[in-house]
Structures are given as C-alpha cells and as structure tokens.
Amino acid sequence: MKFTLESSLTNIVPTFKIGMIYYTKIVVSESPQMIKGRTQLYQENLYLELEGQSVTERPGIKEWRAIWKALGGDPNRYRHSAESLMRRIAKQNYLTPYHSAVDLNNFFSLQYEIPIGIYDMNNLDGDLVIALGDEETGYEGLNGRYNSLKNIAYSRDTQGPFGSPFVDSKRTVVTENTTEAIQLFYLRPSLSEKECTELLNAAGKMFSQIHGGDYTTALLTKDQSQVEI
Incomplete structure (x- = not known):
C-alpha cells in the first residue's frame, strides 16, 4: 500500500x-483505568490553564487555524478537531470514555494540539492519499451529517474520502472489533522532521x-511525499 501527500497541499503550505x-494485531477494548484517570486529570489541568488563555492562542491550535486559512477554509466556521475538543474542555464539558483507541487518540490530540484521526484498515481499500478537498469532496461524518471538505485537507482511498482534520467518516470508524488500524497526525508545520519523528514514536509506543x-x-x-507500507 502506498501513502502519498499531494502537492495540492505542499504547494500552498511548503512545510505541511x-x-x-500503522498498527497491526491490536486489541481495542474499554480503556484501562490508568488511561481514564490520566485523561481526566489532563482535562482538569487544561481547563484551569484555559481560564486565563483563549483556546485560539494555544500554539498548536493557532498554527492549525492559520493553515486552515492558508488553504482557503474558514477556521471559524469549520473548526479543526483539536480546537473543537479543546473548546469543550474550556466549557468544562469533559470528554467521556468511549473505547481505548478513541480515548487515546483524543488524548494525543489534546496533548499535541493537532488534529489526529484513527481508522480501521479493514474498511480501507488500496492506496491512501492526503490532498486538498474541492467542491465535490465530502462524506457522511461521525457528526451524523454530510460534510463538505472544500478547501480542507482530507484523506482518501480508492473508494473515496474517509478522513480529515475536521471530522471523520462513518465508513472507517474504529470499533472494539478492529485489529488493524492507521492513525494520521496532522502535524504542526513548524516542527522539525526530527521532532515529528520523535512525536510519532512516542505516540506509537504508548x-x-x-x-x-x-x-x-x-x-x-x-521532499518525501510518498512511502510504501
């Protein structure tokens, strides 16, 4: 399987x-108490920090809002997923446990202040591509409605779009039956390649x-726009 980052994104944001x-032989279940407790404590501490700081001033959130705007999207109308999560925390509307894969994915997104998606590989087909959406790009999302991805980065396989830093599709949702998954990190362009690699290894290990x-x-x-896995 090939994984490609299209120039439609890097031509606009060269440091994108x-x-x-890519995970194999995983077991998804109810989150262990350690993850539940750590996530709850992190949210409570984050809430206290946000009492004295706007969500949009957090470095990662601010950077991704700028990317959104550079790609032609409206960051106030279509908020990226990390900002949406953080806005919930700012209102003390804490995230409730779902299952281990989603809970940990949300924790990473809050910790790194970036959008992250996780997808069931059994529901993906063929090569994967990250590109910039146009007026015809969209899907039925986990929010229960059709979502247009015009001017928003998105991921697709041979069947069509399945994920984005805005909202993910129903088609590739991870469940407790998932044994093989792929996790996509919409990294901050300001991070060096070394920092990005260290972040990915730390997340994968955990x-x-x-x-x-x-x-x-x-x-x-x-410069390295395609890999094969």
Missing part, C-alpha cells in the same frame, strides 16, 4: 507534514503499550 502510524501488537511510523513532507 503528515505523520502516519498506543502499543495499551493495545499490544506492532506499529510502523512514517512521515510525509514535500
């Missing part, structure tokens, strides 16, 4: 970076400690 972690199995990481940039 996408991280990928995810595997909870879910078992093996993982492989990859980083896509303008």
Whole structure:
C-alpha cells in the first residue's frame, strides 16, 4: 500500500507534514483505568490553564487555524478537531470514555494540539492519499451529517474520502472489533522532521503499550511525499 501527500497541499503550505502510524494485531477494548484517570486529570489541568488563555492562542491550535486559512477554509466556521475538543474542555464539558483507541487518540490530540484521526484498515481499500478537498469532496461524518471538505485537507482511498482534520467518516470508524488500524497526525508545520519523528514514536509506543501488537511510523513532507507500507 502506498501513502502519498499531494502537492495540492505542499504547494500552498511548503512545510505541511503528515505523520502516519500503522498498527497491526491490536486489541481495542474499554480503556484501562490508568488511561481514564490520566485523561481526566489532563482535562482538569487544561481547563484551569484555559481560564486565563483563549483556546485560539494555544500554539498548536493557532498554527492549525492559520493553515486552515492558508488553504482557503474558514477556521471559524469549520473548526479543526483539536480546537473543537479543546473548546469543550474550556466549557468544562469533559470528554467521556468511549473505547481505548478513541480515548487515546483524543488524548494525543489534546496533548499535541493537532488534529489526529484513527481508522480501521479493514474498511480501507488500496492506496491512501492526503490532498486538498474541492467542491465535490465530502462524506457522511461521525457528526451524523454530510460534510463538505472544500478547501480542507482530507484523506482518501480508492473508494473515496474517509478522513480529515475536521471530522471523520462513518465508513472507517474504529470499533472494539478492529485489529488493524492507521492513525494520521496532522502535524504542526513548524516542527522539525526530527521532532515529528520523535512525536510519532512516542505516540506509537504508548498506543502499543495499551493495545499490544506492532506499529510502523512514517512521515510525509514535500521532499518525501510518498512511502510504501
């Protein structure tokens, strides 16, 4: 399977970076108490920090809002997923546990202040591409409605779009039956390649400690726009 970052994104944002972690032989279940407790404590501390700071001034949130605008989107109308999560925390509307994969994915997104998606590989088909959406790009999302991805970065396989830093599709949702998954990190362009690689390895290690199995990481940039896994 090939994984490609299209020039439709890097021509506009030359430092655009996408991280990928491919997991195999994982076991998804109810989150262990350690993850539940750590996530709750993190949210409570974040809430206290946000009492004296706007969500949009957080470095990662601010950077991704700028990317949104550079790509032609409206960051106030279509908020990226990390900002949406953080706005919930600012209102003390804490995230409730779902299952281990989603809970850890949300924790990473809050910690790194970037949009992150996780997808069931059994529901994906063929090569994967990250590109810039146009007026015809969209899907039925986890929010229960059709979502247009015009001027928004998105991921697709041979069947069509399945994910984005805005909202993910129903088609590739991870469940407790998932044994093979791919996680996409919409990394901050300001991070160096070394910092990105270290982030991906740290996340992969923690995810595997909870879910078992093996993982492989990859980083896509303008200069390294395709990998094969």
